[in-house]
Amino acid sequence: MQNFLNLCKSAIGEEYVLLDEDQQAPYLQDWRQRARGNALAVLRPADTEQVAQLVKLCATFKIPIVAQGGNTGLVLGSIPDQSGTAVILSLQRLNKIRHIDIANSTATVDAGCLLQQIQIEVDKVDMLFPLSLASEGSCTIGGNLSTNAGGTAVLRYGNARELCLGLEVVTANGEIWNGLRGLRKDNTGYDLRDLFIGAEGTLGIITGAVLKLFPKPSNFATGLISIDSIQHAVDLLSLAKQLCHANLTSFELINHLSLELVHKHFPQYQRIFAKASPFYLLLELSGFGTEEQNTQQIENLISTAMEADLIVDAAIANSISQANNCWALRESISSAQAKEGKNIKHDISLPISAIADFVKDTNICIENAFPGSRMVTFGHLGDGNLHFNVSPPTQSEHKDFLAHQAEINRIVHDKTHQYGGSISAEHGIGALKKQELTRYKSPVELQLMRAIKSAFDPDNIMNPGKIL
């Protein structure tokens, strides 16, 4: 083992092989403070060549490798187990934007670039990289790709997978695959790119990527709408797609309790509607023409929906600060729920046509099993993704309620499966949902996944114990 560590030190420099407990601490702790792993060492290579050298060493010594970006994952995918036998390979020092090609609408970046860093650099050349999520200030693009991150603009621009044209990957035996192609069409063999994307570091380590860029919108129109049922929200989504087509970039659901928790714990944000409603929607249209045209489009949508009796009330932001207030209400839900106390979270997706029935049905099941449970239902309705969280009844002890987490997960995930949905819409599987996966995936699908894993990583050194 000492020999292995010495070889690592020669490969990347002694200061980048972290052995000290304090130095290692931030790499070992998961972001939600639910688990902490142990590591033989934290390795911080400088570039792709060094990543390859380290992986070769690990392959030789059969040392498990946990690749890590910003360590902001929510499913315990980027920390090792507690055995202390694995190394963490941090990509943070691979943080260069290699090239922005304006005519090709692409950016070639190191895997360790922060998502926000990419957004900012691309913005400087008047373009847009549309991936956007709460942790964008600390997550890395390599992590975003390894988990196929989603976020608030999937409705219009797709997941991380759809925003990536090419990859550079270090394979499990330490070879470098240069697939950094900036091509919109390339039918030359199997789609390795999309196999590494979403594989959570279990098949290889993403070290670089070619990302798709888009024209930067010139303005945004933001509206908050109150609505009396999810079915009406789904009908409004169809209408919004018809009337606003590609300009519709966000369509977010907020249930009444979600909004009330925000107002309770963040009184600084302005209340929009005097009258309560069971659900609210946050809509955003990206405009490429004048601000007036964009406002007209959202006004037209709202008046058409009013006439069709789809919506109860609506408010259009008249200023950037009003728009920011709407977004703050949406983005503070998780924090507000956390301030209210511990709760049980689900990251699910459903066919949009099934969402209304799913919510009704599942709410009844939870109410029957755990009367008084408070449903904090919100999320990216436009792409079928709900954060379907459950808070304890007001009068009950949080820790007593949390003891029922497995039962509540079972109700929600069984119902999700029954309605044709996914038990992990955008967070991945990691170690947290590994057991769940075997419940909901067919044997044939699991067998195909295992065949890929064995083919790419026969010694099982790439992030072992995750996904499969």
Added chain:
Amino acid sequence: MQNFLNLCKSAIGEEYVLLDEDQQAPYLQDWRQRARGNALAVLRPADTEQVAQLVKLCATFKIPIVAQGGNTGLVLGSIPDQSGTAVILSLQRLNKIRHIDIANSTATVDAGCLLQQIQIEVDKVDMLFPLSLASEGSCTIGGNLSTNAGGTAVLRYGNARELCLGLEVVTANGEIWNGLRGLRKDNTGYDLRDLFIGAEGTLGIITGAVLKLFPKPSNFATGLISIDSIQHAVDLLSLAKQLCHANLTSFELINHLSLELVHKHFPQYQRIFAKASPFYLLLELSGFGTEEQNTQQIENLISTAMEADLIVDAAIANSISQANNCWALRESISSAQAKEGKNIKHDISLPISAIADFVKDTNICIENAFPGSRMVTFGHLGDGNLHFNVSPPTQSEHKDFLAHQAEINRIVHDKTHQYGGSISAEHGIGALKKQELTRYKSPVELQLMRAIKSAFDPDNIMNPGKIL
């Protein structure tokens, strides 16, 4: 062997096991009449269950299987070799549209549905399935997915891969994987869907799919533009993306010779510009508002481009028949070139920023090696895909020229590779480009592809001799 055939007959009915040479003929001949294979039998199962039964029989008897849709492929991917040891498994009888889900914007279809059939059924519910290509009246969606088909709307809507949410696949051991999920977000393990898409039937047989639908545009604005260089065309593309963003659905390049061949062989089509230009562009904007708004948008683009000296002349179609005339000019290029005589075709893609230099450089190389060669350069410039075809010099014999096919391919493909491009943008590899693949792919990429093939199809019975 007789035993195998008898078991096939019991599985799907005697009339659907074609042994007769005349009956087999259309399945054996490739679409471009360049090659003809032989088959033990042509099997025509009725549904997914029957496909699975047949694959199980083939697995037991180690009989190679060539899955076939409309047999319109261009790379000899859907016909067997000449040994006569393989069966052709035709998906044509799996031709039901299973379900259209309007609220979810999806259609679930059998693999043997004709592309056009899907377009028409979806149109009836006022939605759009945007995949569109020349053979849409005879190709099947299973073939489109197996080859990750492209076509004229990739710029806006993506390839077949990006238009598919879920698959049903019969694996190499005859099991059915039901991955017919209609979800926009689903991060539960490896991306099997995108691995089967584009695998040309070498990993399994696609029997069904969930397709993404879009709002149907209410009108189209079509323009033909004359332009003096490819660099200006690329600059115009950037401008068009900025000004028209998602409304820009087609951006097609036509060089002077391409257009002249069309006018020579199809005199029924109207000439648009009196004055010749080295290049022309066909633009289409899909409108979701009024026709007037859409016309304004294309007029605004053209006047902005005129002021920037990017374009020489422009004509906007004033009627559907004028728009159809523009499209007929574009879509008759291949036929016109065929009427002119045999020629050497290339289906390449490049980073858009490299196209102008690539064309200049490659034209010089071909002119030096084969003086007088006539370049028929056209294609989907908006997504970097050129059909970079070479016709013989006017005075030379076509067959003498065709003898140099390998040398000309080498020049074009080496240059494509040098400029970061792909030697097969949208047609795939099949048997035709298998050798080429080993020249341009890195050993590590080939090795990863072979690992997948061995893992999924260890006995090599799924379309052997294709891709790898």
